[in-house]
Amino acid sequence: AQRVTQPEKLLSVFKGAPVELKCNYSYSGSPELFWYVQYSRQRLQLLLRHISRESIKGFTADLNKGETSFHLKKPFAQEEDSAMYYCALLWISSGSARQLTFGSGTQLTVLP
Amino acid sequence: EAQVTQNPRYLITVTGKKLTVTCSQNMNHEYMSWYRQDPGLGLRQIYYSMNVEVTDKGDVPEGYKVSRKEKRNFPLILESPSPNQTSLYFCASTQGTSGGPNTGELFFGEGSRLTVL
Numbered sequence: 215a216q217r218v219t220q221p222e223k224l225l226s227v228f229k230g231a232p233v234e235l236k237c238n239y240s241y242s243g244s245p246e247l248f249w250y251v252q253y254s255r256q257r258l259q260l261l262l263r264h265i266s267r268e269s270i271k272g273f274t275a276d277l278n279k280g281e282t283s284f285h286l287k288k289p290f291a292q293e294e295d296s297a298m299y300y301c302a303l304l305w306i307s308s309g310s311a312r313q314l315t316f317g318s319g320t321q322l323t324v325l326p
Numbered sequence: 327e328a329q330v331t332q333n334p335r336y337l338i339t340v341t342g343k344k345l346t347v348t349c350s351q352n353m354n355h356e357y358m359s360w361y362r363q364d365p366g367l368g369l370r371q372i373y374y375s376m377n378v379e380v381t382d383k384g385d386v387p388e389g390y391k392v393s394r395k396e397k398r399n400f401p402l403i404l405e406s407p408s409p410n411q412t413s414l415y416f417c418a419s420t421q422g423t424s425g426g427p428n429t430g431e432l433f434f435g436e437g438s439r440l441t442v443l
Contacts, residue, residue, distance in 0.1 A: 223366065248430055258369075258416065258434040300368060304430035311376060313384075314430055316361075318368035 216241040216305045220317035227291050228325050235286040235320045237275075237301030246304040247277055247284040250316070253297045261286075261299070271295070291324045298322075328353045332417050332435035339407055340443050347402045347438050349417030357420045358400040359384070359432070360392065362413040369416065375400055407442040414439050 217240040227233045239245055249261040262270045264277040264284060275286045284301060301317040330351045339345055351358065359374040361384075371384030375394040389411055391403040400419075404411060418432040 220368075246430055250432075257436055258418075258432075260431050263430065302430070311374070311382065312430070313371070313374070314359075314432060315371070315385075316369040318366060 216303055216315055218301050218303045218315055218317035220299075220301055220320050222320045223318070224321050224323070226323045226325055229293055230290050233288050233291040233295070233322065233324075235299050235301075235322065237284045237286065237317060239282050239284065239301075239303045241282075241303055241305050243306060245277070245279075247275070248302040248304065248314070249273070249275055249284075249286050250300040250302055251297050252300070258300070291322075293324045293326060296322055296324045328433075330417055330419055330433050330435040332415075332438045334438060335436060336439050338441045338443065341408055342406050345404050345407060345440075347404075347415055347417075347440070349400045349402065349435060350398050351400075351417075351419040351433070352398065353419065353421065353433065354397065355419035355421045355433070356397070358394065359418050360390070360400070360402045361416045361418065362386065363416060363437070364413050372402065372415075404440075407440075409442050412440060412442045 219238045247264045251261040252258045273288045277284050298319050298321050300319045303315050307313050333348045356377045360372040361369040363369050370386045372390050373392040375381045378397050381392050415438045417435040420429050420432050
């Protein structure tokens with residue numbers, strides 16, 4: 215069965231330090247992975263998707279099929295990066311519906 | 327402004343009193359979905375709809391109903407709420423492509439915080 219695992223519920227780093235939010239997935243098909251972010255008092259929104267291979271707000275994420283991982287990285291964290299981050303997997307159900315499954319989320323706090 | 331709108335944003339109710347959380351999107355999206363967000367559990371899908379009159383269960387459908395009579399609306403119905411349905415609920419939608427009605431890029435509402443006493 216498909217599953218998304220984010221092992222860290224809470225992560226704190228100092229401003230300017232590198233940050234890595236871990237995401238591992240389990241899926242027998244061809245995965246499409248996403249990162250969503252929820253800033254305080256704002257809607258959950260898409261941060262980036264692996265097929266775009268782009269950097270958003272300094273964040274990047276590389277899909278590693280061998281390790282079944284899609285870790286989110288930023289070389290120099292900023293205070294405004296403090297938020298809840300969700301990793302998500304797009305998969306195809308037995309009924310051919312494309313479904314999005316989310317991990318349990320990681321609350322990132324960037325300290326001054 | 328293109329958006330997903332949920333109402334009410336906050337609601338306190340009592341066990342057994344039927345309630346409906348409305349969700350409306352103005353982007354002509356085919357796919358709509360309801361999630362609940364609980365600490366440590368992340369976002370779990372309750373129901374989804376790939377188009378008008380097409381709905382299906384997600385991971386945690388027990389105690390909920392939905393309907394999709396119009397493309398823009400996807401209400402979540404709690405016929406007899408119980409305290410374990412106290413949660414933060416999110417509605418989301420996305421436009422389809424030739425690959426299917428869900429691109430993975432969901433647009434979320436602001437959330438509805440429900441407390442069942």
